[in-house]
Amino acid sequence: MKPFLVASLLLGTFACQAKDFTLTVLHTNDLHARVEPSAIKGKTYGGYARHMTLVEKYRTEDENVILLNAGDTFQGTLFFTQYKGLADLSYMNYAKYDGMALGNHEFDKGVGTLAEFCKRATFPILSANLDFSAEPLLKDLVKPYTVLTVSGEKIGVVGLITPDLFSISSPGPTVKMKPLVESAQIAIDELEKQGINKIVLLTHIGFDEDSKLVPQLRGVDIVVGGHSHSPLGEIELPGGRRNEGKYPFESKDKVGSKVLITQAWEWGKLFGRLKVTFDDKGVVKSFRDGRPILVDESIPEQSVMKTAVDAFTLPIMAMRQTQVSSTPTGFTRSGNGESELGNLICDSMLAKVSASGALIAIMNPGGIRQNIEAGPISYETCINVQPFGNTLVVLDLNLGELKAAFENDKSYFLQVSKGFEITYDFSQPIGERVISMKINGNQLWPIPPNVRIGNIKIVTNNFLAGGGDSVTSFKEAKGARIDTGFVDVEALIEYLKSRPSVSAGKDGRIKVVNKS
Numbered sequence: 001m002k003p004f005l006v007a008s009l010l011l012g013t014f015a016c017q018a019k020d021f022t023l024t025v026l027h028t029n030d031l032h033a034r035v036e037p038s039a040i041k042g043k044t045y046g047g048y049a050r051h052m053t054l055v056e057k058y059r060t061e062d063e064n065v066i067l068l069n070a071g072d073t074f075q076g077t078l079f080f081t082q083y084k085g086l087a088d089l090s091y092m093n094y095a096k097y098d099g100m101a102l103g104n105h106e107f108d109k110g111v112g113t114l115a116e117f118c119k120r121a122t123f124p125i126l127s128a129n130l131d132f133s134a135e136p137l138l139k140d141l142v143k144p145y146t147v148l149t150v151s152g153e154k155i156g157v158v159g160l161i162t163p164d165l166f167s168i169s170s171p172g173p174t175v176k177m178k179p180l181v182e183s184a185q186i187a188i189d190e191l192e193k194q195g196i197n198k199i200v201l202l203t204h205i206g207f208d209e210d211s212k213l214v215p216q217l218r219g220v221d222i223v224v225g226g227h228s229h230s231p232l233g234e235i236e237l238p239g240g241r242r243n244e245g246k247y248p249f250e251s252k253d254k255v256g257s258k259v260l261i262t263q264a265w266e267w268g269k270l271f272g273r274l275k276v277t278f279d280d281k282g283v284v285k286s287f288r289d290g291r292p293i294l295v296d297e298s299i300p301e302q303s304v305m306k307t308a309v310d311a312f313t314l315p316i317m318a319m320r321q322t323q324v325s326s327t328p329t330g331f332t333r334s335g336n337g338e339s340e341l342g343n344l345i346c347d348s349m350l351a352k353v354s355a356s357g358a359l360i361a362i363m364n365p366g367g368i369r370q371n372i373e374a375g376p377i378s379y380e381t382c383i384n385v386q387p388f389g390n391t392l393v394v395l396d397l398n399l400g401e402l403k404a405a406f407e408n409d410k411s412y413f414l415q416v417s418k419g420f421e422i423t424y425d426f427s428q429p430i431g432e433r434v435i436s437m438k439i440n441g442n443q444l445w446p447i448p449p450n451v452r453i454g455n456i457k458i459v460t461n462n463f464l465a466g467g468g469d470s471v472t473s474f475k476e477a478k479g480a481r482i483d484t485g486f487v488d489v490e491a492l493i494e495y496l497k498s499r500p501s502v503s504a505g506k507d508g509r510i511k512v513v514n515k516s
Contacts, residue, residue, distance in 0.1 A: 019280030021153050023198065024062040026055065027264055027272035028069050029226030032076030032105070032485055034267040035087050035309055037295075038389070040238040045294070046268030048091040049301030049309055054271050054293060055095045056302065062275065064150045067095060068157065070226030070263070071103025071204035074117075076391075076487050078316045078379070084109060085117045087312045091305060093122045098148050101159035101202040102127040103226060105485050107169040111137050118142065126159025126202060129183035135174040145187045147196060156191035156199040158220075160184055160213075162206065162227055167356050168394075168484055180205070181216045188219040197282025200224060207232070207244060210261050211251060218254040221284050222276060223261040229483055231265035233291045238269070247290050248274055258284045264292050271295050320380040325496035329504040330374040333365065333385075337512055340504035341368055341385065342415030345488070348495030349392055349459050350417040352486050356394045358459040359439055361417035362405065364469050367461065367488075368415075377496055386489040390461035396479030399453050403445055404473035405464075406434050414464075414471075416509050427514035435513070455479055461488055 028051070037047035059065050073088045074080055080088075085106075092100070100123060106114050118125045118141035128144035145158040163180055165171055188199055201220050203210055206228035214223060231237055233247030248260035264272035275288040293299075301309075331341040342363060349361035370384050406414060406422060407430060416422060423436035437445040444453060460474065462483060467475030496502060 020277055020285065021151075021198070022063055022275055022277045023150065023153075023155065024058065024065045025200070025222060025224060025262070025272070025274045025276065026058055026065060026067045027224045027262060027274075028268060029204070029224075029264055030072045030103070030229050030266040030485065031069070031088060031268050032072055032266065033074065033080035033085070033088055034077060035079040035091070035312060038267050038269065043238065043297060045238060045296055047295070047301065047309070048088075048268070049306040050295050050299045051268055051271060052091065052095055052302035052305040053300055054295070058273060062273075064153070066098045066148055066150060066155065068200070068202055068224050069097055069100040070202055070224050071101045071161065072105045072226060072485055073100070073103070075105040075108050075485055076267075076490070077389075078319055079312060081490070082315055082319060083312065084113050086120065089117055089120055090308060090312075093120070094305065094308075097123040099124050099126055099146055099157045099159070099202060101204050101226070102130070102142065102161050103204040104162055104165050104169040107165065107171040107175075110170055111135055111172055111175065114138065115141060124157075126157065127161050128158050128187040129160055129163070129178045129180050130165075131176040131178055132174075134176070135172075138175070144183070145191060147191070147194070153198065154194075154196045156188070156196040158184060158187040158191070158199065158201050160201060160203040160205055162204055162209070164482060168353075168482060170355070181213065184213065184220075185217055188217065192219055198278055203227075206230070207249075207261070207263055210263075211249070214251045214253055214259045214261065216254060218257070220253055220259055221257075221278070221282070222248075222274075223259060224272070225261060225263040228263070229266040230263045231270060232263055235270075235291060235294060237265075237294070238296075247292055248287060260284060260287060269295055320378065320383065322379050323376045324379060324382065324493050325377045325499055325502055327372060327374055327377060327502050327504070331372040331504045333368040333371055337413045338506050338508070338510035339365065339368070339415060340506060341372060343418070343506065343509065344495075344502065344504075345386070345492055346415050346417035348492045349488065351495055352491035353392055353394055353459045353484055356457065356459070356482070356484070358394050358457045360420045360456065360458040362458055362460045362464065363415040364461070364464050365413060365415055366469065367463065377502075379493060382489050382493050382496070386492060388463070388488075390463050390488045392459050392484045392486045392488060392491060393462050393465035394457060394459050394480075394482045394484060395465060395474060395477055396455045396457050396481070397473075397477050398455050398479070399444060399447070401473040401477045402456055402458065403434055403437065405471045407431050408470050413510055418507065418509070421509055421511070423511040423513065425514050426512060
């Protein structure tokens with residue numbers, strides 16, 4: 001073969017190889033103000049100082065790195081109560097995030113609090129399916145998409161938020177929702193018209209919804225998701241949590257092109273890292289390091305961020321002693337069925353998710369860890385009453401699933417909110433002990449003649465929703481399920497703050513006949 005021909009072929013080979021582009025996507029979601037590490041069975045996971053160590057490590061080791069957040073940075077700890085997201089933002093600005101999708105909890109304190117966060121962010125805040133044209137505080141601060149330039153290559157990033165926003169948060173009347181699929185495709189098409197062929201959807205709609213969305217679109221390559229708190233990947237998780245799929249989860253778009261879907265659980269306990277190689281046309285060829293990092297105690301805390309976290313903690317320590325209400329009677333957690341403290345907690349849960357349409361709150365008595373004594377009620381007292389940091393989950397149940405929750409020997413006596421009445425007969429076998437259920441005076445069980453009872457929306461904590469205390473009917477329920485991200489103790493504190501003085505009482509929510 002002639003030398004010049006060999007040289008030409010080699011140059012052609014090198015040129016083809018040079019056109020491939022590898023992008024490293026680092027990502028987080030549903031951090032929920034977990035500035036400090038979260039404890040699980042005596043060990044700690046997450047924390048922004050550990051995250052900063054990982055960000056610096058992979059920015060040094062990997063090529064063409066972008067760092068993304070899929071929403072719900074707000075709400076979940078006293079850090080949010082104190083700083084309204086600005087403690088989290090100090091980390092995100094310092095870490096130099098490249099983009100963040102709005103989550104539903106970013107609206108929990110209204111558009112004013114969110115606007116202050118957005119003004120101070122040094123990275124773009126994204127949501128393609130929200131219309132802010134009538135909201136002056138946000139219309140210039142939130143964009144449908146952004147374009148990142150990485151080693152000369154342009155990456156489009158499109159933000160999306162859950163269409164359930166208005167039933168689970170407080171965006172107010174000036175914010176409007178646009179159709180999800182249409183909004184996503186319009187943004188993708190606009191990016192493609194600019195010659196951008198590598199596109200990331202940064203979504204806060206949930207893993208299942210991501211999986212449903214991708215086949216309805218064309219032009220998307222990667223989905224970085226949040227909202228459903230889904231752990232993906234073959235990795236041993238703390239607390240016995242099981243993963244919900246592969247990392248990344250491989251799907252196909254409307255025209256059959258490969259799409260990679262990712263998510264990184266919750267509270268910063270996992271840190272997402274994915275390397276994706278594109279060909280010269282922007283088509284996904286392959287991926288590497290398809291496994292998120294467990295942010296455990298083996299990861300050291302970056303010193304600058306650790307110092308900042310320590311400083312943010314000082315006012316939190318003082319806040320714990322702050323009085324939120326008072327009680328002349330005190331509240332006990334015992335009561336051989338209905339308890340005073342169970343009533344208070346369930347009422348606070350229902351009040352917190354009032355926009356969701358839930359009719360009943362259900363709480364496990366084992367999650368109530370101490371009484372409230374007569375006198376001032378402090379943050380510290382509330383935290384000691386509900387120390388586990390469980391989140392509130394709204395479930396859509398049929399009547400059988402609801403009744404079954406009360407029909408096992410480990411779930412007695414589940415505490416319930418005002419308006420719901422349940423009567424047990426302990427002389428009957430398990431499975432037949434619930435002889436009556438009513439809601440707001442209307443009979444649910446036994447089912448009244450000629451009455452059709454549809455699904456009933458309830459709120460419980462994520463422990464019971466996941467099958468804790470053998471409440472398998474909640475875990476296996478087929479209806480809609482929304483983890484609101486609201487922390488149970490925060491709901492209690494908010495409820496007490498609105499009532500300067502509270503008194504204990506029972507009103508016959510739980511009754512027992514034929515005690516055994």
